Amino acid sequence: MQVPILKQGAYLIATVQSALTDEDLKQLRDALVGQVSKVRARGVIVDVTALDVIDSFATRTLRDVAHMIRLRGAETVIVGIQPEVAFSMVKLGLTLEGVATTLDLEEGLRYLQRSGKRKVQEHEGRPHR
Amino acid sequence: MKGALIADELRVSIDSDSDIVSARQKGRELAAQCGFPSTELAVVATAISELARNIVRYAVRGEIVLRLIDNHGGKRGVEVIAADDGPGIPDLTLAMQDGYSTSGSLGLGLPGVRRLMDEFDIVSEFGKGTTVTVRKWKR
Numbered sequence: 001m002q003v004p005i006l007k008q009g010a011y012l013i014a015t016v017q018s019a020l021t022d023e024d025l026k027q028l029r030d031a032l033v034g035q036v037s038k039v040r041a042r043g044v045i046v047d048v049t050a051l052d053v054i055d056s057f058a059t060r061t062l063r064d065v066a067h068m069i070r071l072r073g074a075e076t077v078i079v080g081i082q083p084e085v086a087f088s089m090v091k092l093g094l095t096l097e098g099v100a101t102t103l104d105l106e107e108g109l110r111y112l113q114r115s116g117k118r119k120v121q122e123h124e125g126r127p128h129r
Numbered sequence: 130m131k132g133a134l135i136a137d138e139l140r141v142s143i144d145s146d147s148d149i150v151s152a153r154q155k156g157r158e159l160a161a162q163c164g165f166p167s168t169e170l171a172v173v174a175t176a177i178s179e180l181a182r183n184i185v186r187y188a189v190r191g192e193i194v195l196r197l198i199d200n201h202g203g204k205r206g207v208e209v210i211a212a213d214d215g216p217g218i219p220d221l222t223l224a225m226q227d228g229y230s231t232s233g234s235l236g237l238g239l240p241g242v243r244r245l246m247d248e249f250d251i252v253s254e255f256g257k258g259t260t261v262t263v264r265k266w267k268r
């Protein structure tokens with residue numbers, strides 16, 4: 001089951017639509033890391049609202065995606081982790097440390113817009129008092 | 130606490146990563162039949178996913194057996210048996226410690242599964258295979 005990746009402005013949005021096998025997850029990772037460079041995306045959103053299980057492999061792959069994309073100079077946000085999925089992940093001892101997460105797609109876009117602005121400010125330097 | 134089987138058991142053979150997905154989906158369906166709330170369905174499905182992945186990763190192939198059980202006192206639950214005839218686990222005490230792994234994974238598999246479920250049982254014989262039995266009771 002391939003995950004469609006849409007380009008929206010400076011962002012890539014991958015919307016997971018059904019359960020993913022380990023192989024599907026690896027494909028998604030490789031596709032996202034490849035496409036970020038190809039389309040010069042500034043941010044990536046992975047929408048996992050449809051996932052009813054995020055186990056150790058999925059967690060590790062999502063974390064890898066975020067870290068790889070950061071090394072390419074873009075930001076990743078994982079959006080839509082369901083409450084029962086979050087509960088199971090924590091019980092299992094899984095964290096997405098160092099990875100941005102938001103409630104839903106809308107919040108994810110807002111997060112990327114804000115972090116984009118922050119980057120520009122950092123680049124221009126702080127104004128002198 | 131051993132439970133009595135109250136319906137036909139479901140057997141899912143595990144030998145590729147797509148079997149991991151079908152095992153956890155079938156487990157979720159079975160737990161839903163039993164009337165578990167959605168949080169617990171995710172818990173059961175996640176535990177099955179971890180157990181099935183251990184089979185694929187360490188033993189290549191094996192089987193997940195899913196059963197609806199009764200504790201003889203009217204309490205219902207789901208039992209998951211993950212069995213393989215793979216290499217076995219040489220040191221169970223070590224394998225049950227958080228952070229231990231021999232395959233470079235997160236190493237949270239078994240202790241994490243134990244935290245997710247109500248009951249956890251493991252039998253492993255070096256060179257002969259491993260059987261993990263877990264149960265979740267409906268509250």
